[in-house]
Amino acid sequence: MMIWPLVKKEILDLLRDPRIILGMIILPLVMFGVLGEVMSYGTQQAIYVAQPTNMRIAVIDEDHTNASEDLISYLKSITRETVILRNIPNDPGSFAEDNGYTGVVVIPPGFDYNLSKGLPGRVIVYTYMEEVSIAEASRVTSLVGLVSGYGGIVKSKFASHVNVSTDFLNSPVWVTGIVSMGGKHYSSAQVNALTGLLFSIVFAPLIVVGYASQIAATTMGVEKEEHTLEVLLSLPLNRQSIVVAKLSGSIVISILATLGLSGGLYLYIDSVGGLSGAGGMPLDLMRNVLTPYSLATITIALIIGVILATSLSMLLGIFGKDVRSSQSMAGIIWTLVFVVGYGLAMIQFSTLSNSMKYVIAATPLAAPVLALKLSMTGINEYVWISILFHIVETVLVLYALSKVISSEILITGLGLWDRVKRVRKIRSRRVR
């Protein structure tokens, strides 16, 4: 086949460029390794809180009947601890959060009456979410599921009744979940919708930052490839102004991309949200969740994220010898954004140690995702710490850029690869 030499040339051509190997093979390997660790940590958190034997719940029995007693002993048998309270606390969800309970279960009057009439018995479960994360959502879901699970026992007891309703047969125990989060109350279905939403919108900063980074990374690569760089660098203009011009160009384009993306995302949430049956469209939910303050914070975090990503990408892209290798350098940023986005959505930030929180806040490009994630429960100081870190990082990167642009690296490269090869050659000569 005549095609083989061509294929061979294509592959060799790609593999000969260390930047492509770095950007496209080694980095994703490392990054996804890290992501895997983070994911499994997040999943472990979720599994842990979902285990009934790890749950500590408070029960308020307002029915005082055999049926309610039976439900309580069922709960006692499967949870780590079930504590009986006399009165319903003011805000049961926050009460649970403050006192280390997984949730507060209220059995209202009429529970036994309903069951004896062949109607579903009602139970209210109050719990909380510290933040929107898989682990937190899984606590809500499993607590609600735990109480609903009692329905199976009820069914076998009462199924012999002649006049049971179909509602009863479907779910003999009706559990209403009420979740307090960031000082507001949501149904458990709404909470699930929000969690799903978070997973779809962590892509938003991802895409915007990705655009910005691609544009910025290739801007120098294009000049090299088209041989316009040498002319540009010999012009009577300040080298820094080249950086500023190129960055502004990339940032303007990225902001346009952000606008387009926000519009698309709005439509997306609107139509996907319609399917969730979460009691209110997710957009209304979002409006409810996002205060002007948190929206402003997200915007600031996104803008600083875009600026950091553009300057970082331009810095990395400078070391590419052409558009292709600059792009693979920008792949580093993509991977970073991807790992940060998914990792942060998975993990429960609020339970991390303080030093871990700082590490995450300082991770480049974490700020927009962190702002988005924490906005639902109320922006906290870590978002601002993260934004501050990003500003410092941006300043450092801009400084490095201004150093590189006024050096000769743009023309000569670093020659690292040649140096490695030279050392190897000398070694192999010695061996012989």
Add this chain to the structure above:
Amino acid sequence: MNKETAVKVNGLHKIYPSGVHAVEGLSFNIDKGEIYALIGPNGAGKTTTLRIIATLIKPSNGKVNIFGVDVLDNPNEVRKMISYLPEEAGAYRNLKGIEYLKFMAGFYSRGSRSPEDIAGEAAEISGLGERLLDKIKTYSKGMKRRLQIARTLAPHPMLAILDEPTSGLDVMASMEIRDTIKKYREKYGITILLSSHNMLEVEYLSDRVGIIFKGKLLAEGAPSDILERTGAHNLEEAFRFLIREVGA
């Protein structure tokens, strides 16, 4: 006569980051208004030397100054005096020729000359006529080179640095460019430093030549002086003679 010195290169060395020692102790001076050609085979170090003078890369050792301004200490000042034509200069492909000339002229306008004046003059030098209204990506190699020569000379720089100005061009196009270069020196007193591996071409064009080989200067002087000294008929022969002399 006490001529002003345009370019002073003294003990210049360049070692690239990769370890290649491209220039090894080069020294030469160029007078104001002179056409000076660096000639030598591929890889001799011509481009490297011109890049240093054009402030694109830095000398590893030695001194270079342009009209008294040091390229390392004050590259921004040097850039105001020079205009550089790289060996492989490209232009922004999606611009029209005339747009490119205007864009470039914008950087050089000062004093009495507006960007429009400079761009207009560049359009004339280029000789591209109506084709200036087409996008650059539709140009042939020769047309692109003429566009580049035009944008380099039109601002009347104090020093024009031309790396292989006629490389890859046919005989007619090369001759036109050589004539333009000569004309500009005569008309505006521009100092011109060019490089070429075509030794016959520089014989016609330059006042003085420096023959370089492996980063070192083998000989320097007016073409006729070099021919006389080496007893050769043309610079090519002279070059072969000089190489044999250094035992390369």
